[in-house]
Amino acid sequence: MLPRFWRKIKYRYNLVGTYCENCGTYYYPPRNLCPKCRRKSRIKEVQLSGKGKVISYSIVHDAPENFKMMKPYVVALIQLDEGPVITSQLVCKPEEVKIGMRVKAIFRKYGEEGESGIIYYGTKFVPDEKIS
Numbered sequence: 001m002l003p004r005f006w007r008k009i010k011y012r013y014n015l016v017g018t019y020c021e022n023c024g025t026y027y028y029p030p031r032n033l034c035p036k037c038r039r040k041s042r043i044k045e046v047q048l049s050g051k052g053k054v055i056s057y058s059i060v061h062d063a064p065e066n067f068k069m070m071k072p073y074v075v076a077l078i079q080l081d082e083g084p085v086i087t088s089q090l091v092c093k094p095e096e097v098k099i100g101m102r103v104k105a106i107f108r109k110y111g112e113e114g115e116s117g118i119i120y121y122g123t124k125f126v127p128d129e130k131i132s
């Protein structure tokens with residue numbers, strides 16, 4: 001669904017989180033301190049896979065004025081494979097989203113998707129099977 005050269009570029013931008021080497025927990029967004037270990041925290045930056053699954057979602061029909069073209073859109077609670085749970089827009093049709101579906105992060109603004117008119121920027125997620 002994306003031009004081939006964009007597929008290559010997007011893999012350079014990974015989701016950066018933190019990892020506590022003391023207890024083995026990943027955090028996203030990144031934290032300076034592990035809340036479990038506190039002073040024993042041994043935090044390092046890591047690149048997360050950006051892959052995960054949908055654990056909850058809602059369909060948003062009421063978009064801001066300048067996002068009219070995008071509605072309705074899907075906001076999902078996504079559990080990354082490393083463990084952190086994040087809330088993100090999931091770029092797919094509302095009827096496509098399912099609990100447990102595999103998703104993958106996309107990064108940075110790289111233009112408009114022709115058919116749906118969606119503008120990608122920041123971190124959003126797409127169904128994994130579509131881009132693999």
Ligand SMILES: [Zn+2]
Nearest residue numbers: 020023034037
């Ligand atoms: Zn820790």
